[in-house]
Amino acid sequence: MTHFALSRRGFASSALATLAVGLPGLASAQAAWPTKPARVLVPFGAGGIADITVRIVAERVGDALGQRFVIENQAGPGGINAARAALAGGNDGYSIALFSNGTAVAAGLFKNLRYDPVTEFMPVSTLGYFDFVFATSGEGRFKTLQQLLSEARAKPGTLNVGTIATGSTQNLCGELFLSSAKIDARIVPFRTTPDLLLAVLRGDVDLAIDSYASMKSNLEDKKLLALATSGIKPSVVLPNVPTVAAAGVADFDVTSWNAFFVPAGTPQNVIDILNKATIDALAQPQTKKQLLELGIEAKGSTPQELGKKLADDIAKWTDVINKAKIEKQ
Numbered sequence: 001m002t003h004f005a006l007s008r009r010g011f012a013s014s015a016l017a018t019l020a021v022g023l024p025g026l027a028s029a030q031a032a033w034p035t036k037p038a039r040v041l042v043p044f045g046a047g048g049i050a051d052i053t054v055r056i057v058a059e060r061v062g063d064a065l066g067q068r069f070v071i072e073n074q075a076g077p078g079g080i081n082a083a084r085a086a087l088a089g090g091n092d093g094y095s096i097a098l099f100s101n102g103t104a105v106a107a108g109l110f111k112n113l114r115y116d117p118v119t120e121f122m123p124v125s126t127l128g129y130f131d132f133v134f135a136t137s138g139e140g141r142f143k144t145l146q147q148l149l150s151e152a153r154a155k156p157g158t159l160n161v162g163t164i165a166t167g168s169t170q171n172l173c174g175e176l177f178l179s180s181a182k183i184d185a186r187i188v189p190f191r192t193t194p195d196l197l198l199a200v201l202r203g204d205v206d207l208a209i210d211s212y213a214s215m216k217s218n219l220e221d222k223k224l225l226a227l228a229t230s231g232i233k234p235s236v237v238l239p240n241v242p243t244v245a246a247a248g249v250a251d252f253d254v255t256s257w258n259a260f261f262v263p264a265g266t267p268q269n270v271i272d273i274l275n276k277a278t279i280d281a282l283a284q285p286q287t288k289k290q291l292l293e294l295g296i297e298a299k300g301s302t303p304q305e306l307g308k309k310l311a312d313d314i315a316k317w318t319d320v321i322n323k324a325k326i327e328k329q
Contacts, residue, residue, distance in 0.1 A: 033270045037068040038094045040260075041086040043079030043102070049130075049213045049294055050258050054098050056290050057127050060281035065273070069096070077329065078106035083115040091263040093270035097121060101169050101256045101313055108318030109167050111328045117261070118314070123306035124260040124271055125278040128296040131231035131255050132173050132209050134244065135224040137201055145227040145247035148207060149181055156184035162196045162205035165189050167326060170209050172317055173230055173254045175324040177209070181249045200224070211256075212237050212295030230254040237295045259306050271303060 040058050044050045051073060058069035074082035082097060089095025103117050115121075134145060142148045152159045161178070163171040166189045174187045188205055190196040193214045200208035201223060208215075208224075212235070218224040219238075228244045229235040232253035235243075244252040260278060262271065279300035281287055291298045301309070321328075 033093050033267075033273055034065055034067040036094065037070050038062075038096055039086075039089060040069050040071050040096045040098060041082040041089075042071055042073050042098045043075060043082035043100075044073065045075045046073050049211055049296070050098065050100055052294060053127055053258050053291060053296060056287060057278065057281050060284060060287055061274070061277045064277045064280060078110045078113055079103050080106075080110075080114050083117070083121075086261075087115065087120060087263050089263070091265035093262060093266050093274070095263060096124075096274070097261045097263075098258060099261045099310070100258045101317075104310055104313035105167065105169055105172060105317045105321075107314045108321045109326070109329055117310060120264050121261040122264050122266055122271060123303040123310065124262055125275045125303070126257050126259040126299060126301040126306055126309070127278065127282065128291050128298045129231075129255050129257050130211060130213075130294070130296045131229045131235055132170060133212050133215050133219070133226050133235075133238065133241075134177075134228040134230065135200065135208050135210075135215055135219070135226050136206060137203055138222045138225045140203065140206070140225070142206065142227065143225070145242070145244065148227065149183060149248060152181075152183040152185050157186070159183075159185040159207070160188050160205040161185050162188045162190060162199050162208045164193055164196055164210065165191065167321075167329065169254070169256055169317075170211075172320050172324070172326075174209050175326075176254065176320050177244065177249065177252065179320075179323060180252050197224075216295070235295070236292060236297045257309065259301075259309075261306075275300075275303060 040054055042051055042054055055071055058071060062069040074085050086095045086097035106113055107117060136142050161174045163174045171189055178185055193210055196208055196210060199205045215224055219226055226238055226241045228247050229238055229241050230244055232245060282298040282300045288298045
C-alpha cells in the first residue's frame with residue numbers, strides 16, 4: 001500500500017515535470033529570476049535624456065536583484081531597431097525594451113513599423129514623466145505666453161515655432177499647440193536641439209519647444225525665458241512657470257514618459273519582480289534627485305496603468321498626425 005502511494009506520487013511528479021518541459025512558459029514561471037544579466041534595449045543614442053534615465057534606474061534595479069542590467073543603445077527611426085532586438089532576445093525576461101511617448105508617436109507615424117507595441121509587448125512600469133518647456137529669447141519681446149498668443153492672432157502667419165525633427169514628440173507638441181490655440185503660425189523643424197536653441201537665441205524663431213534638460217543652462221543664465229510648460233499641472237522643476245493650459249489653451253496636456261516593456265509571453269512572475277524592483281528603485285531619494293536634475297518626475301506604475309497610457313497616447317498622437325497632414329514615413 002505504501003509502495004503504491006509512493007509510486008503514485010512519483011508518477012504525479014514525473015507528469016508535472018513532463019508538462020513543464022512541454023510548456024516552456026510554465027517551466028519559466030517556476031524558475032528564479034534573474035539568474036544572469038539582463039539586456040535593456042534603448043531606442044536612442046547614448047547621452048540623451050532617455051538613455052541617462054534608464055541607466056540611473058537600471059543600475060539600482062540590478063543592485064536590488066543581484067544581476068547587471070546591461071544597456072544596449074539601438075538608435076533608429078520609430079524605435080524599430082531596439083524593439084526588434086528585444087523581440088529577438090526572447091520572452092524569458094532577459095530582454096527588456098525601453099518605450100516612450102515616442103513609441104506611441106511612431107505607431108501613428110510609420111506605414112510599416114515592423115513591430116506592434118501593443119500586441120507584441122507587455123507593459124511593466126513607467127520610469128518617469130516630464131513635460132516640455134515653451135521658451136523664447138531672454139531678450140525677446142514676449143514675456144508671457146498670452147502676449148505671444150495675442151500677436152499670433154493679430155498677425156496670422158507671422159510667428160515661427162521651432163522644434164526638432166518633424167514627427168518628434170516636440171514637433172507634434174507644437175502642432176497640437178497651434179491647433180488647440182487656434183492660431184496660424186509656422187512650425188520650423190531643426191535637425192538637432194543645439195540648432196534649435198541657437199535659432200531661438202538669435203531670434204530666428206519666436207518660440208522653441210523642447211525638454212527642460214536641453215534648456216536648463218540657458219534658462220539658468222536667463223538667455224532663455226520659459227513662457228509655459230506643456231503638462232496639465234505645473235512642472236516639478238519650474239513650478240512658478242504657468243502651464244500652457246493656465247495661459248489660456250484649455251485642456252492642453254503633453255506629458256512625456258519612459259517605461260519598461262517586455263516581449264509578450266514573458267512569465268507573469270518576472271513582470272511582477274521587475275515591476276516591484278523598478279518602483280522601489282524610483283522611490284529612493286537619490287534616484288528622485290538625479291532624475292529631477294533632468295527635469296523628470298520619478299514615478300512608477302502598474303502594468304495596467306502603463307498599458308492604458310500607451311493606448312491612449314497612440315490614439316492621441318495618431319489624431320494629431322492626421323490633422324496636421326504629416327506624411328507617413
